[in-house]
Amino acid sequence: MTSDTPGGDRSRGLLSRLRRARSRPRGKARRRLGAAVRLLAALTLAGGAYTVFAPGLSAQDTPQLTSAAQEGKALFDTSCVSCHGRNAQGVEGRGPSLIGVGAASVEFQVSTGRMPLTRQEAQAEEKPPVFNADQTTQLSQYVQELGGGPQLPEGDNLHRDGDVAEGGRLFRINCSSCHTFGGGGGALSSGKFAPDIKSADDRQIYAAMLTGPQNMPVFGDNQLRPEQKADIIAYVQQTLAEDRDPGGFNLGRLGPATEGVAIFLVGIVALVFAALWIAGKS
Amino acid sequence: MKRRRFDLAAVPGKAAREVDDRLQVNTPLRSLLNKVFPDHWSFLLGEIALFSFIVLLLTGVYLTLFFEPSLREVTYDGSYRPLQGTHMSAAYATSLDISFDIRGGLVMRQMHHWAALLFMASIIVHMMRIFFTGAFRKPREINWMIGYLLFWVGFLAGFTGYSLPDDGLSGTGLRIASGIMLSIPVIGTWVTSAIFAGEFPGEIIISRFFIAHVLLIPALLVGLISAHLGLVFKQKHTQWPGPGRTNSNVVGERMFPRYALKQGGFFMIVFGVIALLGGLVQINPIWLFGPYEAGVVSAASQPDWYVMFLDGSTRLMPPWEINIPIGDGYVIPPLFWPTVVLPGILTMVPLFYPFIEARLNKDREIHNLLQRPRDVPGRTALGVMAVSFWLVLTLSGANDVIADKFFISLNAMTWAGRIGLIIVPPIAYYVTYRICLGLQQHDREVLAHGVETGIIRRLPNGQFVEVHQPLGRTDEHGHSELEYVGWVVPKKMNRLGALGPAIRGFFYPIEKPAEAPVSPGHPPVEPRPERQEISSGDRR
Secondary structure, eight states: OOOOSTTSOTTSOHHHHHHHHHTSOOSHHHHHHHHHHHHHHHHHHHHHHHHHHOGGGOOOSSOOOOHHHHHHHHHHHHHTHHHHOGGGOOBTTTBOOOTTTHHHHHHHHHHTTOSSOSSOSSSOOOOOOSSOHHHHHHHHHHHHHHHOOOOOOSSSOOOTTOOHHHHHHHHHHHTHHHHOTTSOOEEOGGGOEEOOOTTOOHHHHHHHHHHOOTTSOOOOTTTSOHHHHHHHHHHIIIIISSOOOTTSBOGGGOTHHHHHHHIIIIIIHHHHHHHHHHHHOO | OOOOOOOGGGHHHHHHHHHHHHHOOHHHHHHHHTOEEOOOGGGGHHHHHHHHHHHHHHHHHHHHTTOOOOOOEEEOOSSOGGGTTOEEEHHHHHHHHHHHTSTTHHHHHHHHHHHHHHHHHHHHHHHHHHHHHTTTSTTOHHHHHHHHHHHHHHHHHHHHHHHTTOBHHHHHHHHHHHHHHHTSTTTHHHHHHHHHTSSSSTTTHHHHHHHIIIIIHHHHHHHHHHHHHHHHHHHOOOBOOBTTBOTTOOOSEEIIIIIHHHHHHHHHHHHHHHHHHHHHBOOOOHHHHOBOOTTOOOTTOOOOGGGHHHHHHHHHSOOOOEEEOSTTOEEEOTTHIIIIIHHHHHHHHHHTHHHHHHHHHTOOOOOOBOOOGGGOHHHHHHHHHHHHHHHHHHHHHTHHHHHHHTTOOHHHHHHHHHHHHHHHHHHHHHHHHHHHHHHHHHHHHHHHHOEEEEEEEEOTTSOEEEEEEOSSOBOTTSOBOOOOOSSOOOOSGGGTTOSSOSSOOSSSOSSOOOOOOOOTTSOOOOOOOOOOOOOSSOOO
């Protein structure tokens, strides 16, 4: 005999069970089944209504991927899945879940070559990117469609309307304590570090601020408004990245440490040789 | 009327006589101009400090013409676009004006800063020369103390100057200085309030530091430098031992003209090196640091190199707080030990080192001859130990930059500094001591056996020995009985007979080496006849 409890017949779907139920005479079992169907319909209706009114919170079991995202999924399943797991749900001890990190994060990590990771260490290193721009977009699209998250604005030049002076002020307050006044990067604890930002492009800087990769704090739109982000990018690109040091060779813009090395290696060495020369003339 | 003949050659003599008739300077000038200075390259290191101080005075005067030492708030409207419209102090705004809007201002500022670094660096190098050669011994202990104080006064000059532009870096340094002062038990808060006229940063600190930096400290420096040079004049310069040099004479060059000309030339070279650095190498880019705001502390904020050892000691100090249960409880912060106690010890012990060493050695003699570092292994090793201690601290002061650029963990750097501070100096002491003994032994060996000739002889029994050229008369065992006189022992055949190299000159020989004499009994050597190519056919 067929079981009416939903768990009894796992191999067949709900519809087939409904069809079968209709073919039998009405009885206790049929009434119970009708109740179950009504309950199911009510639940579906309630769930559907919720989905309609709160679209952002939808969690689809089998999302409909766009074609770009499907391409991205194919790339993901060959290059990323070993650490980030099936459907980017993460693997304990290897890689975090990517659901909800957003396209901005993927674009930053992949376009700077940090992902795919070479090995597990204190922090991912920047290296030549493995994926080209199209592939990066596909991967970003896939992760975006998995669970949403922050996205970058369109365009390559994100600092067109930026105010350099305001950007400098914001940079010194928010960024220089790790990336140094010159943007050359600095050390953090236990082998972690804030990287050199002078080589980054507008989108990478924006993405880094928006998503807070690795040890960087997140500067969401509540902390730094998009126009403030543009100011900061303008300062980085127009003042720091362009090596126009009015004082001459900048010694790596590392502050007094390299200046101290220079005075001994250049000043003292040159003058000791001069002293040897002068004293030797007798 | 017959015109009198004008004798040009007699003019200087006549003029000098006229001057002497009025001022009677002939006798003192003669002894001054004939004063003899010994000549060795290492005696010129102190002059680097003197000459860079002169450059500091010259460039500093230029900077004061345009600098406004005030914390009055202004809005910047100069030509540096990334700071336009920013609120800042007048001190920072005028520093920016000096850098961007005043003709020659940036190169003057950079020369001033490079000259300051060079001043301190040459003081250190000069002091090391004095220490390792024993030049501080009686009667020159006072001059050692003056020189040592000059380092610390220069340190203050550097720190006040570093604070004047009121940029982000100098404000951070000032904040640290106020923290150090606050850490002093009992009087700390009073001292800080007195210096800053209230809470940090107050409104007067830049004006106070300015007057200290441009008047009080330079006056002190000029006074100490004059006393330093006066004592060198009075006590005469030390010299290396060597032929004709004793403890009671000075062998060298007269003050005029050779020594004065050399010094003038050396001044030009020092000036030139500073000017090149100031013009070509950027230092202290204040426009990148921004105006000082309490919330802004950049990574890689370091003091100038001569203060960096204190930064390093602070970074290495474990966070040990001492709680004294008096009243509501009294805390001595860990900052007190590396920044107040350590510099206190570092000031006092070296200051009195000449007396300490004389007392330990029971040495009451007057010493005008220098010692080679290898001949006093204990002192040399102690000095290297101190230098290595200082070096570990200084490197730790920049450990975040080193960690970042050489891909080392910052925590590993800190622990390496803590462990290194304890174990590196004793190792340096031991290694230096052994090297000194080894060098001594080699000198004595050369004096006893002679110079290695490079000629290998095989004895009838098959043994190979190297032939040595004895340096003097030998006894029946082939040993010479030469006394070590504390000066260079020739170690190579081509240095025999001369203390300097056989061919003189720094870049190229200043004189042609003499032609090798041809033995009279030997027929002159004919040049080889020109060979002709054997060809197969007729020549064209």
